[in-house]
Amino acid sequence: MSRYLLILFFFLQAFSSFGQFLIKGKVTDAETGDPIPFAAVLLKGTSTGQNTDFEGFFEIETSVLVDSIQVSYLGYISQSKALSQTNEQVVNFQLRPADLELETFVFEAGENPAFEIIRQVVTRKNDFDKRQLEAYQTSNYTKIEIDIDHLSESFTNRRTVRKVTSVLDSIRQLTNDEGEKILPVFFSETLSKFYYRNNPVLKKEIVEKSKVTGVGITDGSTTSQITGSAFQEYNFYKNWLTIVEKEFISPIADGWKTFYDYDLMDSVLVGNDSCYLLKVIPRREQDLAFEGFIWINKNTYALKQVDLTIPKSANLNFIERIKIQQELVPTSAGPLIPSKTRVQVKIGQVTPKTAGLLAKFYTASDSIILGEPQPTAFFNNAVELKPDFGDASEEFWAANRVDPLSSEELSILQMVDTLKKIPIIRFYSEGLKFFATGFLPVGKIDIGPWTEFGNFNNVEGLRGGLGLRTNYKFSNKWAFQGYLAYGFVDERFKYSVSAKHILDRKRWTTLELKSSREIDQVGLEMESLEGNSIFLAASRFGTLRRPFLSTNQRLTFQREFFKGFLFSAGVNVAQFDPLFDFYYREKDSGDLKSRFETTEVRTGLRYGRDEIIIINDNERASFGPSRWPIFEVNYAKGLQWLGGDLDYHKLNFYLYQKLNMGLFGISRYEVDAGKVFGEVPYPILKNHLGNETLFYTTAAFNTMNFNEFASDQFVSLRYRHFFEGFLLNRIPLIKKLKWRAVANANVLFGSVSDQNIENVPGIDPAGNPIETLGRLDPNKPYVELGYGIENIFKFFRVDFIHRMTYLDVPEANPFVVKVSAQIIL
Known part of the structure; x- marks a missing residue:
């Protein structure tokens, strides 16, 4: 009898196992190879499924197996794959980005229900902004990868490039049959401790271990200081985020309604938290604003996670896409700290015959400690390297990485090491460094x-x-x-x-x-x-x-x-x-x-x-x-x-500041003031720098001639404003050109004492006339006002500058046009 019971037991176990199916896998970007978090994975024709985690993984258990599984995510082309009739299987997806713009939603009756959610989020911002913490520290792992992509046929067919690709043929291509080829040139990993204190705001990062490999990198000490987490910080509780030297408006900024529309998509469970899923849509396509998704905790109205993109339509040069994905966790005091952040910056081809660039940043933070602030002296150096920062074995990195390197990343390391040894690569990388430094x-x-x-x-x-x-x-x-x-x-x-x-x-x-x-x-x-x-x-x-x-x-x-x-x-x-x-x-x-x-x-x-x-x-x-x-x-x-x-005294004061003017752009101003006490020759005085060239420069008065004026006491203000598309983005035909308006003003008060005027003779000892000293009226400022357009064909700038005073001076230029070339984003 017991034998029959044993047979029945094994039969029931087998039947139970047969009735449960496990499907797991990973969803990645077909172009970059990066994981796609928060994607919806669904067994086709059913409501069974889940969202991928931050690393792009999913795992679904079901008692009923259908014939296929589907993955979808906004901004990507949905994809389905067939399932096999097995109890456990791995199905990976590589999604291609879709050329789609987010739609603007129109609500015909009543207020958009997403608006009240955003109001609650903004009202409670101070409860969750990490800047409210008196002090904290985290242990961080940062990973950076830089690749050359957009490898066009004309680029790969160049003689110098063929020498490189022929050497790399033995290495597995860093793509799949649905992706694009990339050529990695830099990879770094950093383990660090990050410290923050408030009142005053001070930050410091101590790099404990760092591993840097890249084309043209000969000494990792400098590079290791800028590859840590201190330079990869993104706080959406700030109204404006600085990215690639530009100011982007946060979806939960105080002035959110001026820049964004929202759509309440769903209520979803993220971990143990019930969240609102909101779609974020910029009101104007060329604004420096985000599109994508944010997840808001239903109970606290705190940010849970974000997946936001700065689209190609934004008024940026060369950059095709900036994508930021982030998970946030609460501290014991309430404010949130990002636990994981992934950033992609995709730079397009400058010309059709060149290649593009793809930079990928990943930061994971844990071991969050709140406590007493470190003393001010502790923050003397913003970044500090431990003496043995570069000494770590592969075993150490394998044991201390937050996540193991993928097979693609291992291939990247192999390829970068190979590239560094190719003579033609070394020649060009050293040549570029020589030119730049x-x-x-x-x-x-x-x-x-x-x-x-x-x-x-x-x-x-x-x-x-x-x-x-x-x-x-x-x-x-x-x-x-x-x-x-x-x-x-x-x-x-x-x-x-x-x-x-x-x-x-x-x-x-x-x-x-x-x-x-x-x-x-x-x-x-x-x-x-x-x-x-x-x-x-x-x-x-x-x-x-x-x-x-x-x-x-x-x-x-x-x-x-x-x-x-x-x-x-x-x-x-x-x-x-x-x-x-x-x-x-x-x-x-x-x-x-x-x-x-x-x-x-x-x-x-x-x-x-x-x-x-x-x-x-x-x-x-x-x-x-x-x-x-x-x-x-x-x-x-x-x-x-x-x-x-x-015998004399010279005193000088200088002040510089960059101002974020929000919607109106960015301003920079410089105040320079000085005084010379004593009787001295005019080369000791302040000889104000003029500019008689065709080219615009911020270091000079652009309508002033060389050596036109000198002063023994002076004060000047140089003010420059960059509208960042604020004005021209609103003109239908002009906005397609992505031109940007600029303005500037230079004001100078100066004077020369009588004793220093008398110090300059009008003739030499032989009685011949010589150049004398030009002086300013102490009650009349020198003023020049300018306006212009930058970003013409992405490189050029034209300034129109009016000289407003001292027009009666011989050879004065009441109006000049200056040009300049620049590489700006």
Whole structure:
């Protein structure tokens, strides 16, 4: 009897198992290979199904097996696949993006029911905005991949490209039979700790481990600082999100109704939370706004997850799509922190014969800790690398990744490593770096900048030169740099040599000694342009205006005492040897002199509250401020008792800020003010920079002539506004061109004291007339107003600028047209 019961038991078990079917799989984007979260997976003809998770996986159990399974998601072409009659099977889907625009929904009676949901979300924003937390920290894993896509036939048939693809034929293609070929060029993984504190808002990321591989990447220390989570933050509780240097309006911004329509699609279960599913539709297709889906918790009205896209129709250049997917989790205090974020940026072909670019970012955060804020000094460096950040085995990464690398990602690593070794790739990648940075690395030495290799002007004639500098491989405490140049007409050598000792990298502290002898021009202030080698080279080309030979010996000390607060001090000994007709009247004797020496003691303060700074090898690099202005105050004292010919004081104040004006675009302003105390030759004064060229520049007064005015006390305001399509997007024919209106205003108040006017003689010792000093009326500002169009054919800008005052000055230009070329998104 027991034997029959045993047989019956196994029969019932088999029957039970036979009656349950398991279908699982993954849904990915056919073009990018990335997972598609939140897609609807349904057994065809039934109501049985589920949504994919953030990694694109699904798993359905059913007692009744139908003949096919279907996947659908907005923005993609739906797809069905046949099911086999087996108890367990894996069915993967690769969906192709659909060329569809979201529709605008019209509600004929009553208010759109989605509007009340959005009102509740906006009302409760402060309850869930992570910026309300006093302090928190997270453990983050970040993954970045950059691929070349849009591999057109004309591109792949190029001789240099064929050399690459022939080497890669042995590697499995990174696509499937429904996708497009891609060529990966960069892949990175980063494990880090992220810290945040409020009042004041301070952020810091400590990179614990980082692995970077990419074409042209020779040293991962700099790259590792910008591949962490600090640069991949997207908070939809902010009204505006900054992405690729543009401001995008959040779907739950305070002014949501101006920019968006919504449709209440469904009530769905996400995890254990019942949520409203809302479709987001921009009111105007060219606005910098999102389309897609947001999930709102029914009980709390908090964001649960988002899947939003900036469409190709938005007023952006080259970018075909920006897609952001995000899951949020509540903290114990209430505000939400993103647990997973995935971003795709797809850049189209500049021309039909070139390739496109696809950048993919993934960040996962866990181990969220709320507690007491770290001290302010802790945030001195926005990004910090652990000493052993680059030392980690494959076993370590396998054990510490949030998710294991897919087979596609493993193939990407193999392909990038192969690409790096191909000679033609190395040649082009090093060549591009050489052009962009100006230097060519050769072991522990960099050769350059290339802008010093050759030039031509009316003073030097043909000029040749060569420069060298040490790099991080030579030392992380000492940096040496120098160049030597020779003019074949003036038959003079020019040079610059410097030695810098880095005393403290954490609180950036340096001591630098520099000696130079170079051609300068009155009003250009080349000392402040040392970081821009291309502009310096251009300023030494052609006709030099009021040139002089400048000899300098300088000792400078710098230290960052706390985050954003940089102190500098030093001594500068300089000689001014004019190469044009210049004389000044000596204060004591009244004699006319043409050359002079100065000995200056200098000190300066710079403060950028939220300026992001990284350490690029042995230099500091700024990513600019996010919200708060940057202040600078500099003071110099000219001393006769230390060997100088002049005794004076110079005080200068500078302020810069970028303003997000919301719907109206972005503004930038600069305030520059200064005063010179004492009787000095006019090259010591502020010689306001004019622009007689055809090209527009923000560094000069564009209707002012070279050396037209100088001041010993002044204050100026430069204001630039970028409408970002606000005006022209509303004109039916113009908006298709994606032109953008710009405006600018420059205002200058200045004056020169009588003693400095008398210092400038009108004739030389032989009685010949010489150039004199142009002065401004202290009660009458110099004003120029401009307007223009940028983004013409995606590259060009035209400005129309009116000179509003000082029109009676000889050779004044009341109206000028300036052009410029730029690469903007």
